[in-house]
Ligand code: TXA
């Protein structure tokens with residue numbers, strides 16, 4: 001776990017234009033000084049992410065919001081007050097402190113206050129905003145432990161702050177809050193139901209958005225193994241058939257089948273609670289890759305509460321891959 005001296009060291013690295021991997025409650029981020037275009041450019045280089053894809057600026061508290069954005073609608077303030085610190089990202093009009101390098105050239109910027117003591121201590125010690133995408137290579141599974149980051153990015157990161165395993169496990173919910181009526185651009189750690197309870201009206205989850213959201217590419221959040229989604233009742237039969245055909249099959253066994261014997265290479269029992277499932281999801285995908293699976297058979301949870309974000313990530317993981 002990170003100590004005070006680690007946090008000071010990390011703040012120094014940021015000030016010197018370096019990259020710091022930092023824990024948040026959702027996933028680990030790959031952070032740089034938001035106001036340093038050269039440091040921001042290095043994030044894209046290390047991730048292998050196209051420079052047109054915008055980043056999230058992490059700030060230390062809702063009271064700093066107006067330093068980074070302009071024209072904040074009342075609904076956005078309401079959401080910030082209610083959910084920050086927490087897994088909610090608000091897309092708002094870009095303020096002058098945010099370089100276009102961080103927004104992929106957009107006149108809007110995504111901002112959030114992470115709910116993690118180590119991230120908050122770093123933001124407080126550093127004093128500025130930290131742009132941070134998830135600390136994984138473009139298109140692959142987000143890291144939920146410091147070890148995941150070290151394995152995936154190694155020496156490309158100047159300093160890794162270890163804050164233990166992430167509590168939420170899936171990324172933040174991204175809300176377009178530029179207009180009067182907000183909409184969800186990416187489902188995540190704050191549920192649609194939670195947002196609607198605060199707003200007092202239903203909120204849309206558009207399937208495609210005009211803005212570029214790399215998390216919305218067909219194949220994203222993907223392990224090496226191919227992911228196949230089937231009805232929950234068909235998971236076992238599908239897995240056993242593929243195993244018989246010579247695949248090394250990894251199985252996400254739905255909770256209602258918890259003790260069922262399955263003839264497959266690796267079987268992971270999906271937790272019954274969606275909070276636990278969200279926390280384990282990316283670790284499960286990584287584990288099945290590590291155990292040598294070439295095919296993963298899973299089913300979608302009910303798309304309510306955190307199930308909406310889990311189903312979104314599983315669909316992306318199963319999406320068509322770019323041919324190389
Ligand atoms: O939980 C999280 O959100 C994590 C932690 C580290 O905070 N971060 C994260 O960042 O998931 P990243 O870069 O992997 O995903 C951020 C998403 C991208 O899909 C990006 O396109 C979208 O936010 N985004 C950023 N700025 C935007 C903008 N101005 N308009 C629309 N979408 C934006």
Ligand code: MG
Pocket residue numbers: 133134142215
């Ligand atoms: Mg990401």
